[in-house]
Amino acid sequence: MAGLPADANFLAPLIAETLLDRLSMVTRDFRHILLIGAHDPALTAHLRATGTRLTLFEAGPRLAASTGALCGEADSIDLPPGSFDLIVWPGGLEAVNDVPGALVRMRALLAPDGLLLGAFVGDGSLARQRRAVMTDGVRTVARLHPQIDLSAIGNLLQRTGFALPVVDVDALTVRYGDWFALVRDLRAAGLSSQLAPAPPPLTREEAARIAAAFAAQADPDGRVAEIFRIVHFSGWAPHPDQPQPARRGSGMASLAEALKPKT
Numbered sequence: 001m002a003g004l005p006a007d008a009n010f011l012a013p014l015i016a017e018t019l020l021d022r023l024s025m026v027t028r029d030f031r032h033i034l035l036i037g038a039h040d041p042a043l044t045a046h047l048r049a050t051g052t053r054l055t056l057f058e059a060g061p062r063l064a065a066s067t068g069a070l071c072g073e074a075d076s077i078d079l080p081p082g083s084f085d086l087i088v089w090p091g092g093l094e095a096v097n098d099v100p101g102a103l104v105r106m107r108a109l110l111a112p113d114g115l116l117l118g119a120f121v122g123d124g125s126l127a128r129q130r131r132a133v134m135t136d137g138v139r140t141v142a143r144l145h146p147q148i149d150l151s152a153i154g155n156l157l158q159r160t161g162f163a164l165p166v167v168d169v170d171a172l173t174v175r176y177g178d179w180f181a182l183v184r185d186l187r188a189a190g191l192s193s194q195l196a197p198a199p200p201p202l203t204r205e206e207a208a209r210i211a212a213a214f215a216a217q218a219d220p221d222g223r224v225a226e227i228f229r230i231v232h233f234s235g236w237a238p239h240p241d242q243p244q245p246a247r248r249g250s251g252m253a254s255l256a257e258a259l260k261p262k263t
Contacts, residue, residue, distance in 0.1 A: 009040075009188045009189045009190070010174075010185065011091065011121070012040040012091070012189070014172070015040070015090045016039075018170070018230070019043065019090055019119060019232075020046060023088075023117060029052075030050070030086035030115070031085060032052065032053050032055075032083060032111075033052050033053070033054050033055070033087070033088065034057060034083070034084045035047060035054060035056050035057070035087075035088050035090075036057045036058075036090075036092065037057075037092050038063070039090065043090060055079075056070065057069055057071075057072070059072070059074065059092065074096050074102045074105070075096050075101040075105055077105055077109065079109060082110065083109055083111070085111050085114040086115050087106055087109060087115070087118075088117050088118065089106075089116070089119075091119060091120055091121070092190070093120040093153075094121060095190070099156065100160060103116075103157065107161045107235075112237055112238065113237060115234060115236055116233075116236075117233075118233055119231060119232045120233075121191060121228055122147055122153075122229045122231035123147040123150070123229065123231075124147070124229045125147060125227060125228050125229045126226060126227070126228070127226075127227060128224055128225075131217070132211075132213040132217070133210055135209050135210060135212075137205070138206045138210060139206065148231070150168075150231060153231060153233050154167045154233075157233065161238070162235025162237070162238075163236045163239075163242055164235065164236050165234070166232075166233065167231065167232070169229050170229075170232070172229075172230060174225075174228065175219075175224065175225050175226070176223060176226060177222065177223055178211060178214070179214035179215065180211065
């Protein structure tokens with residue numbers, strides 16, 4: 001992403017591209033779309049270009065005002081049930097106060113056979129950053145959001161009423177010359193702490209200790225490889241015409257027989 005400004009959200013276009021690729025494989029039209037987080041202009045423009053009705057929703061008042069989006073918390077969106085046949089959520093689920101409540105709300109907003117398609121930075125991300133902030137001499141307080149793993153989001157999609165849930169992950173490695181460059185990227189991507197109450201600010205000495213602990217994990221060339229695990233998820237609002245799983249116990253083939261070595 002060399003063409004982006006130094007303070008740009010480099011994750012937004014990457015996530016947008018993968019979501020559009022996945023959406024291109026869905027062979028149906030969507031007339032009413034809800035986009036939660038218009039962080040990538042190309043994604044917004046593409047969805048608008050389809051000729052559908054597009055509603056934007058933002059958690060941040062400043063960004064909502066600049067994009068003409070509705071503003072509020074994703075777990076309490078106040079819109080009529082069944083209003084949308086597609087909800088696109090390119091990042092932010094991991095920062096919601098009530099993740100199950102947010103998914104319940106998404107399910108309620110979808111019309112039958114509507115699709116929820118999203119992504120977020122998930123469990124296993126930023127391992128070197130997490131080790132660095134726990135170094136000696138730094139106050140032990142929560143400074144990073146809890147992370148959601150693959151099994152948790154898959155179970156949550158099922159528990160909140162979604163059919164045909166799909167979850168997978170892409171690992172993105174980004175190499176940093178110092179900890180402060182990583183912090184700039186996290187702030188640009190909206191991944192800095194939004195915990196309430198906010199943790200006390202780092203002292204200059206604490207920041208220096210974290211930066212040194214981060215640098216100590218560098219490769220021989222002096223750069224630190226940090227991993228962002230992008231979790232992609234999708235689920236459908238149930239509809240009678242959707243494929244249904246076979247009834248339990250209805251299989252006619254024996255797995256034991258299939259696994260026997262051939263002679």
